[in-house]
Amino acid sequence: MASPGNQRPRTDTPGTGEAVVLVAAASAAACLVALILALLLGGAGYPQITPGLPDPGTLTRWGLPVAKTTVDVSAALTVGLLVLAVFLIPLERTALGGQAQGYVRAASWAALVWAASAGAALVFQLSDILGRPVTEILGNEITSYASSVPQGIGWTLALLIALGVALTGRTVVSASGTALLTGLALVGMLPPALTGHASSAGNHEMAVVGLSAHVLSVSLWVGGLAALLFHALRGTGEHVPVAVRRFSTLALWAWIGVALSGLASAASRLSAAAELFTTAYGQVMLAKVAAFLALGALGWVHRTRTVPRIAEEPGRRLFLRFAAVEVALMAAAMGLAAALSRTAPPPDLTQATDAFRNLTGFALPPPMGVRTLLTLWRPDLFFILVVAVLGGLYLAAVVRLRRRGDTWPWGRTVAWLAGLLALGAVLFTGVGTYSYVLFSVHMVQHMVLSMLVPILLVLGAPATLALRALRPARRRGDRGPREWLTVFLHSGYSRLVTHPGFATPMFVLSVYALYFTPLFGTLMQDHLGHMYMNVHFLLSGFLFYWIIIGVDPAPRKVPFLLRIVLLLLAMGFHAFFGVAIMMQSAPLGMEYYGQFDVPWLESLADDQYAGGGVAWAIGEVPTMLVLIALVVQWSRDEERAERRRERHSRRGGSEDADLDAYNAYLASLDRRAREQEQRQQR
The missing domain is CATH 1.20.120 (Four Helix Bundle (Hemerythrin (Met), subunit A))
Incomplete structure (x- = not known):
């Protein structure tokens, strides 16, 4: 038994348990009342039952x-x-x-x-x-x-x-x-x-991605605030100001996510804005919007009034009062969301139904031409968010470095933005629309996503930029974004996926497993499968080119000669892949393409032959560019290594110059970040 002097004092204040129970009961009541009212308003609580039909x-x-x-x-x-x-x-x-x-x-x-x-x-x-x-x-x-x-x-x-x-x-x-x-x-x-029902909405992709983003954003927002309120009500006072400040940032991003995903879900379910007021589904949605706006107002009060003074006792009491009301309102909003899922959305009577629309969620486009490729834009919510987040965070990091007085090569910024621009060009324009119709256009999209976009993104050096721009945690031993990124880069998972024995087969052999098995036709039939393919093309290409021409710090250093061998080997397999497609006697992916007719397409076999030619020819240009970049990097690396050897030989320094230089580089990054943090605090 510990001595009295070593016992941890009880810090729970009287009435804490009662306060927790009261907040939980009020939140449950608000949720239940909102659910019942919304079910009655939407007609799902007491629907009209037709005699003789199943009930x-x-x-x-x-x-x-x-x-x-x-x-x-x-x-x-x-x-x-x-x-x-x-x-x-x-x-x-x-x-x-x-x-x-x-x-x-x-x-x-x-x-x-x-x-x-x-x-x-x-x-x-x-x-x-x-x-x-x-x-x-x-x-x-x-x-x-x-x-x-x-x-x-x-x-x-x-x-x-x-x-x-x-x-x-x-x-x-x-x-x-x-x-x-x-x-x-x-x-x-x-x-x-x-x-769920979102997968059968008119715009499948928008509905499912919007609902998924909505669920994740709401969970982080609602669950985070409820847990934080419970932590504050316990009365321990341990790290409450720090937790509140951190959650304030998380809540802001979650609020933005809820807003964007809510708009996407509404756009996929309602064909006209008037249906918000004339249908039961729209009226329940309006009730959710009202709760969302009220929560946004409370969140703004938190950021402007309670967070700056949370360490003070009046500020903490103010936070508890606002947070309790906010949690109860969130519970009511979740009840409305559950009722909305049981309310039938208004039918879209303006669009005709056909096999292609049932599969993809949009109408069959007209014959392909330059004008249609430039004008038939199709929003892809998932990749819109990807481009917006990656581009915004990269530019914000560059701005932070500039304000701190540090430099960042403009070529890396141009490469990163060009990669995101190429990504949008093959996903949001007519190329993305016709990739659902023509195998040849799908192959153009595949080649750009796996062999052009990753090269540009890798040359942008995102990990190096993040390590330089992110501030270290204020408390030693704690983990902020910079520490979590460092842990991930040095984790066993990163060492596995960046190993040449893993990244190269994933980049080369996965295309054979995709296109020469029924997997391609199966994935094409579903919008999630199509999204999975695009994500796989991007990630497999990024990992491969990261070990070939990457400038970010990696778990291991691959010799330049081995990089050249891997590059030539991969490009040889890709060229053979294109020839193999051209030699196919039967069209691929008939599980998908066989479900609809394209009146203006003469032959699926001819279109597939053109797609094979694209796969065979389009890899030559990236190969030459990467090979040139490799030779330049090799030459510069040899020059730096020679200069380091000369300096260490004159000073009688360590034999492991590369390790010393890398450690000195990390130490300088940490020192500059801490000096900047100290200047800001003063």
Whole structure:
């Protein structure tokens, strides 16, 4: 037993437990009232029942939205508690503190509720689809639905991931492990969104990506604030000001994400702005918008009034009052969201239905020409966000360096922006539209995404820029964005994916596995599959060219001669890949292309032959450019190495000049960042 002098004093203040219970009860009541009112307003609570038609019953009509609301709330609490433990509370070197570990254990209990409610939602969803009461559903029907129907598979995956988070949360103690657990929890929220009603909306891609971004943003915002409020109400006062400041930044980004994703979801479900006022779906959506604007106003009050004075006792009391109201309003908004998912959106009677529209969500374009390639723009929300975030963060980092008095090569900035411009050119213009129609245009898109865009992005040196622009954590042993980036760059995962034995086969052989198997036709049939292919082209190309001509610090240094060999080997395989496509006697991907007719296309075989020619010819120019860049880098590296050897030989220094130079470089970055931080504090 510890002596009295060593015992940790109890810091919980009287009434803390009552305050937590009161806030939780008020939030639950607000959520339930909003859910009931929205179900009644939207007509889902008491729909008109036609005699003789299947009816799932009152239990399913009300149980399904309640189960979905419980899923949303418990999943958000799980994510919020994990974010609080690993990102908002300062760390103690690589391990979580005792208080943070307690929050991870609490997250495991929330994940258990999440899993149970996901199982209930699965059963209620099946009852709703079959039009039979829950008591009449058999076990084999549940098994078949959970393993063969997309919606059932989505709920099953959510249940399994939630169980995994609940079990793993009982044992994880490291910061990196908790960060991975947070990522797993965020992934677990996506399957129901990706396989739900949004996948059948008019604009499939916009609806699904918008709903997924909405779910993630709301979870980080709502769950983070609820966990932070619980942390502040405990009365310990430990790191509350730091946690509030960090969450303020996170909440701002989450608010922007909710706004953009909400607009995308509304655009994909409503064909006219008037439907916001004339339909039940639009009216429930307006109620959500009102709650969102009120939450934004409260958030602005936090940023301007409570965050600057949070360390003071009046400021802390003000934060608690505003945060309690904000959490209750968020709970009401989540109830509205669950009711909205049970409200039928207005039908779009302006668009005709055909096989191509059912597959892609947009009409078949006219014959391809220069004008249509330049004018038939198609918004891709996922990659719009990617381009906006990557471009904005890069330019913000360059501006920070300039203001600090440091320089950054303009050529790297031009290369990065040119890569993002090329990315948008093949995804947002008519090239992106016709890639769904013509195999040849799809191959142009593939080659640009895997062999041109990655080269430009790699030459932009994003990791080096981030390490120079990000400030180190204020507290030694804690992890800010710069420390997390450093941990990732030196992790075992980074060492694996940047190994030439992994990156090269992934870049070369994956295209054979994609196009010469039924996988290509399967992925083309779904907007998520198409998005997955584009992401794979980008990442595999980025990893390959990073080890070939990358200027960022890498886990290992690949000899230049080996780089040249790998480049020539990869380009040889790509050239053979194009020839192999040209020699195919039957069209590829008929699982997709065989479902619709293109009146102005003469032959699928001829178009595929043209696509093979694109794959064979387009790789020559990037190969020559990369080879020239390699020779130049090799020559400069030899000159630098010779100068270092001469300096060390004159001074009798260390034999490992490369290691010393790299360590000195990292030390100078850290020293300059800390000096800048000290100047700002003064």
